[in-house]
Amino acid sequence: MIVKVKEPLEEEFPLFKPGQILYTYLHLAASKELANELIRRKVTGVAYETIELPDRSLPCLTPMSEIAGRLSVQEGAKYLEKEFGGRGILLGGVPGVQRGKVAVLGGGVVGTNARKIAVGIGANVTVLDINAKRLAYFDDIFGSSITTLYATDANIEYVLKESDIVIGAVLVAGETAPRLITRQHLSLMQPGAVIVDVAIDQGGCAETSRPTTHSDPIYIVDNVVHYCVANMPGAVARSSTIALTSVTLMYGLMIANLGLSAASRANEALKRGINTIDGRCVHPGVAKSCGLPYSEYVA
Amino acid sequence: MIVKVKEPLEEEFPLFKPGQILYTYLHLAASKELANELIRRKVTGVAYETIELPDRSLPCLTPMSEIAGRLSVQEGAKYLEKEFGGRGILLGGVPGVQRGKVAVLGGGVVGTNARKIAVGIGANVTVLDINAKRLAYFDDIFGSSITTLYATDANIEYVLKESDIVIGAVLVAGETAPRLITRQHLSLMQPGAVIVDVAIDQGGCAETSRPTTHSDPIYIVDNVVHYCVANMPGAVARSSTIALTSVTLMYGLMIANLGLSAASRANEALKRGINTIDGRCVHPGVAKSCGLPYSEYVA
Amino acid sequence: MIVKVKEPLEEEFPLFKPGQILYTYLHLAASKELANELIRRKVTGVAYETIELPDRSLPCLTPMSEIAGRLSVQEGAKYLEKEFGGRGILLGGVPGVQRGKVAVLGGGVVGTNARKIAVGIGANVTVLDINAKRLAYFDDIFGSSITTLYATDANIEYVLKESDIVIGAVLVAGETAPRLITRQHLSLMQPGAVIVDVAIDQGGCAETSRPTTHSDPIYIVDNVVHYCVANMPGAVARSSTIALTSVTLMYGLMIANLGLSAASRANEALKRGINTIDGRCVHPGVAKSCGLPYSEYVA
Amino acid sequence: MIVKVKEPLEEEFPLFKPGQILYTYLHLAASKELANELIRRKVTGVAYETIELPDRSLPCLTPMSEIAGRLSVQEGAKYLEKEFGGRGILLGGVPGVQRGKVAVLGGGVVGTNARKIAVGIGANVTVLDINAKRLAYFDDIFGSSITTLYATDANIEYVLKESDIVIGAVLVAGETAPRLITRQHLSLMQPGAVIVDVAIDQGGCAETSRPTTHSDPIYIVDNVVHYCVANMPGAVARSSTIALTSVTLMYGLMIANLGLSAASRANEALKRGINTIDGRCVHPGVAKSCGLPYSEYVA
């Protein structure tokens, strides 16, 4: 059993042996070649990204979303500084001076975590979502320290006009993010406002977003600072590693202790993580994406 | 020793006897006639309103300011209702809908208490004051749940435009309240906004304020609802009575237990409460207001 | 497609055309006549009040309950004033003086929102419910700032004796509210205490409740002030309109964008909102209430 | 320079040398003999308990009061258990069950710290004090999670009747505590209620209090459990030692680094700590208590 973080490199393919368990991020939907190799060499591929709980949440992706959400406000606050073309606003204000305004588009894991830090740092925070139950839960937890709004077009335009920082947090794992912020929208925003597009790994939720890196994280379009770093959690590698491995370890130990067969009988989520085994593709989504025949795995 | 709440009525004057201690609100500065009677009849007049602590605060007036401050938001919220000409806004909002906005002009006792209720009820609260230390203290206590602004003209205009309720809380006991809100200002305000002028007993801090009563508490000028009830604490008479007598009782018991002379030696604040004794006026401010000769009281 | 808030008036019936979509509150169970018209004229009736999520909650009714819940405390606080026959108690107390006591009967949407405002305004709050999980959730969210009690007869009598305000919040949409407060109970209550019966639209949860209006909201029975305004959210019409339309708009746009058939395939909740189509009654509850034949709608 | 915690024992007297600095708790007012020895042997006695800040607070006693205050609730909660004769009440309650009630008599350092723990542990807390400013500060800090009452006789009787735990926290360092709870009062209390008398080192604030020890901490009078351990901080010796030495060390280092003369010129509080020097008594209070001639120390 091999435990990794990233997909195997092409030069590692020849090392595969039949019956080996490869437990890592596989992203086979994006690499038919790897899928074919795993099948050809009868490698058992267990992918972090398809381990899925009964409520359809993805436990091995959640920690990365939590980290990106919390980082997003920290980054936005930094790039609001004058030096970087930002508005020169202190998010938390000081006594006698207005707080900065943060709009969080999306109230999922990323948005929830962005909101915690934004409220903590003293900003005036508005969260937009289309799910009334989410908004009510936020109201329970955060009370009058945030404003919640339905994510209607009118409300989105309103917050774009008002905000110093806009956090794009409307990503759904595995899907292209909706384009909520168009090029025209930028002209509504205040010069020096910052967009932090956490959805950049799914294409971004602003039309003007394009991936950047930790070493060159921002660029400016129409006077609006864009922070669109792909793989945001890499900035805090130590915390991210612990967060990820704490979760993957649990499933890994089940495999190691019980064997894959028993482990996947005992744990439905883990079973969904199995992509290939015995030369067959046993995950319906992956099979569909890669054009491979699907065959059910009976543990 | 007679303990009352209100000043004695004219028909009660003949009942005064020399040496009696009359312990009540006296407001002699506003009634030379009463002052003269007390002096003529050698009544010892101890006035709640001039009992004064070393830090110049007035312990027998504070509870009434606390009550008026808390009530002010309750009243403002009520008269924001459509029925009364208000904007039809729910102060606390609900999930997905903006909170109402409350501006509190003044961060003294009234303003502090108004702010507590306004924050509690879920409004978006801004407090204006000219004292940076007060604003910093509010920031310590209330953190990011309120905005603090310096009470500059620009900021006052800004909050008048934005707010659903404006609380006039810039009163200083015994002085005429400053006129912060002019008639022109009303045109900046949103139709149906509410002014609660807690300073009405000192003349009000809006040019358009005039005293009203609990039975007919509001009127409308230029589409702005005015709540200007004089003696606001009367609305919650039970709470007000306990609040007032808890404080006055303490000083009253000192007089009763120790005698006035010893009590005023032991307690400087109480000593300042003595206005007349032995046919002399012994409070410098009262003497000046009533045109009476001042003579120091040596306990 | 016609979007309204209230049911169509009788004089509007002749304007109906076959195939029209009428999207509004319909309340057909209460009006067989309207139901028959819709069927006869082959109007597609989509009713806000029967849109129902898988967890059986009613998303288009929730915002109104949230608003009524929050308003209820504001109203109770106001009518506790001496002027209206109330106890003359300030709900939030002041330092040195007891807070007022609020009992909230029922921990659903109305009760949850009542409690937020009651706690915020500084009252001593007790919430009663029969659901232990709800009480535990309240304890998580509100910690030691409220008391939770099981809604036993003994506890109800206990809180009636103690409370300044009792919020009747035990309504279940579409059902008659249980009569928790009998006429005899009133004698347990303190003179001048206030009952705010939010369940009045379902008949009220006090035996002595009868509907009142915003212009004449209260009456007194056995020294207890009753506030029983039907359609409470009307008091804050602006907030209520935004709250309602934010939710109904979402479903309305689905119909407009996808067509009713595709929209109701995509969204089970919306499908349940369809009461009549093509001259048939397709909602089982409505069919039963109106004595109409039920026929399933296959989108 | 000798640094100790407790007073020197009689057998240590012969070890004293002229010019030595003895820096410890001295409590000379309670031991003329020690005072005479220090004078006779020309020892410089610097006493923790008379180091006094300009605002009259005693920095080396404060940490012990903080600890006793926090411990008091912990002890009260424990001895409320059935096993010890207590009422068998869980202070924090659980969802659906009433919280226990704690009354804290006195809002000084002990009372403030008691209140923090009592609120934290989930009790229903009432604080009584005669100082309106203290009550207002508590209201600022604790908001609606506590009730504040003026310490009138009526209110004391009220809380004795209602409370599960009564914390006697009305001590003033160096003075006999006032007797707020009489023997008759006990009959008002509920059987199994607990009095924690933190003022026991100053004689206790209950008539029925007598000092107990950590190994035998409680006794019962008239069905009321009394916890009256003298030297409460000894129970948590490790925390207490750090708390005390953190403060005394600061003054000790000043003496060591600057010499006593310069140190007491630089620090007025430290200067007040000097009780004896060069065969003279230089602290007016100590001189008076011990019947010694007072002579001013000019640093």
Added chain:
Amino acid sequence: MIVKVKEPLEEEFPLFKPGQILYTYLHLAASKELANELIRRKVTGVAYETIELPDRSLPCLTPMSEIAGRLSVQEGAKYLEKEFGGRGILLGGVPGVQRGKVAVLGGGVVGTNARKIAVGIGANVTVLDINAKRLAYFDDIFGSSITTLYATDANIEYVLKESDIVIGAVLVAGETAPRLITRQHLSLMQPGAVIVDVAIDQGGCAETSRPTTHSDPIYIVDNVVHYCVANMPGAVARSSTIALTSVTLMYGLMIANLGLSAASRANEALKRGINTIDGRCVHPGVAKSCGLPYSEYVA
């Protein structure tokens, strides 16, 4: 219908009559004899401990877990005192002195309630659980006032080293608790640290745990204080009784009002509470444990 708290005693068996409903804790899995009697005498046995909600929670056991969880911190704080062999640490610290550290192993009902009190009392609290969703919920509710960690071996060892109090809260009703703390682990702990093993009724989660009583609650192994009282809620009998009967009463009244048959048709949870009826064993788990034939109860 007989309502009790504890199982019937052997001498009570002859009093059983056919058709009687015995509603109490039965624990038949632990007593075949009682099971046989109930069947032989055709008694209807309804057991608190098998009433089970659709989400598999046990409503009649939850209140006892809540109480034990809250008590656990109170007990741990007490036995940290020097007198009992503890570290002599004040859990809440004081200004300038470190807080004590509490580790809570398990984030279920017991752990959640332990955490509330531990945070409230001012301790530095770490909660360990294997369920990421639980940890995220704690983070929502408690924010930065606690630390959450995955319950990996490394993290367990880390907290054992650091903590003053360890709360063993990993119990699952009806199952043997996992042994998370071995004898070797004790040597990692600080001398005078305290283990409160709330799981003792299920065998304890420390290898060195053995049941103790309220009158002799602790013992020391390898310098670590062990508090392992079986039936912890008995310490606060009054609160426990109310907590338990509030829940059991609700089901009891259903039986009394509707009859058992109708009640169990109306309420699935109650139906699962029926263990024996008409001489048959109708609960599959009980049947299996007692080796009795199972027969379904059709209400």
Added chain:
Amino acid sequence: MIVKVKEPLEEEFPLFKPGQILYTYLHLAASKELANELIRRKVTGVAYETIELPDRSLPCLTPMSEIAGRLSVQEGAKYLEKEFGGRGILLGGVPGVQRGKVAVLGGGVVGTNARKIAVGIGANVTVLDINAKRLAYFDDIFGSSITTLYATDANIEYVLKESDIVIGAVLVAGETAPRLITRQHLSLMQPGAVIVDVAIDQGGCAETSRPTTHSDPIYIVDNVVHYCVANMPGAVARSSTIALTSVTLMYGLMIANLGLSAASRANEALKRGINTIDGRCVHPGVAKSCGLPYSEYVA
């Protein structure tokens, strides 16, 4: 009257006219030349930095300290990222992962504001100060969300070892900051930890600190990242300008409205701001620093 922010430049000296009021930061102690010019040309110099309230606080410096304090945590969090040589730790942690640790050296204005943001962002915060009253106030305001420690050498070493970010906040306006962190201390710290030295304008509180700029803010010594930007508030120029001018405006308006003489009679703090007038130096500290004769200003 000329109002500026910075000191006048040398080329502006010839423009000075007798009797002009120059109201700006003057920092004459650092520039004898400017002092001489003002005196020679009989300019009235009113310096922001010497306006001083009766409690010795400096109202025109406070807002800058508030901003620097809040920024300090934001900057520290950013430079903890891997990219900049930092530890790669997310300050707020995520559920299941430890929070980062922040030590704030000094509990004055800078430290108080640093602490607010550090707590808000979710860090584990320790504040060190030598003033027990400050620590107690922090405990009142922040409760169990921070740890307070006395600033002893042992505690400073302890926090250097443990912390991810150390905020140097021990500055006293106008004095050289104490050197609390020596070069040797760096070896105690974790590789990649960050020092944010807010005291850099007063020389810094770390031996290895040297001023940096917003465009090149950090450098690394012994694996410890140093952020030592002089004039930190410049990063958020917009907020800083409002904060500063809100305060300076108030005093400026007094001068403009009343004339300097009357204004300085009415306001003692403003009077202390006058450094030069009529060719004389009227501020004792400035006179001493510049070797000029001092002459009292009688307004």
